[in-house]
Amino acid sequence: MDINQRAERIKKELEDKKGEAVEIVDMSDSDYFVDRVVIATSLSDKHTAALLDHLKTRLKPEGEEFLKVQEGDEWIVIDLGDILVHIMTEAYRQKYKIEEFLRDLIADKNR
Numbered sequence: 001m002d003i004n005q006r007a008e009r010i011k012k013e014l015e016d017k018k019g020e021a022v023e024i025v026d027m028s029d030s031d032y033f034v035d036r037v038v039i040a041t042s043l044s045d046k047h048t049a050a051l052l053d054h055l056k057t058r059l060k061p062e063g064e065e066f067l068k069v070q071e072g073d074e075w076i077v078i079d080l081g082d083i084l085v086h087i088m089t090e091a092y093r094q095k096y097k098i099e100e101f102l103r104d105l106i107a108d109k110n111r
Contacts, residue, residue, distance in 0.1 A: 010038050020043070055078065
């Protein structure tokens with residue numbers, strides 16, 4: 001499975017469990033340390049943890065390696081090597097605006 005298929009699979013798994021506004025950002029044309037970033041909004045802090053558990057249950061048996069997981073109550077970051085997954089509550093997503101940060105990195109590289 002190539003990186004695009006893997007990112008789409010992660011998106012589908014998150015959406016299947018009610019992850020909202022799931023977005024894939026292609027960072028391959030930037031100097032960022034991963035090629036794809038998947039961002040999803042959770043419904044609550046418990047939902048954030050449940051989405052992580054679901055991804056582990058579904059993806060580990062298929063060989064996806066969870067290199068590092070940083071867990072907070074409202075924001076979880078999953079490092080899959082070439083894909084980074086952010087699962088966060090709506091309040092955190094609005095506060096940190098990760099999509100804007102990533103798009104700025106891409107725009108800066110292309111200037």
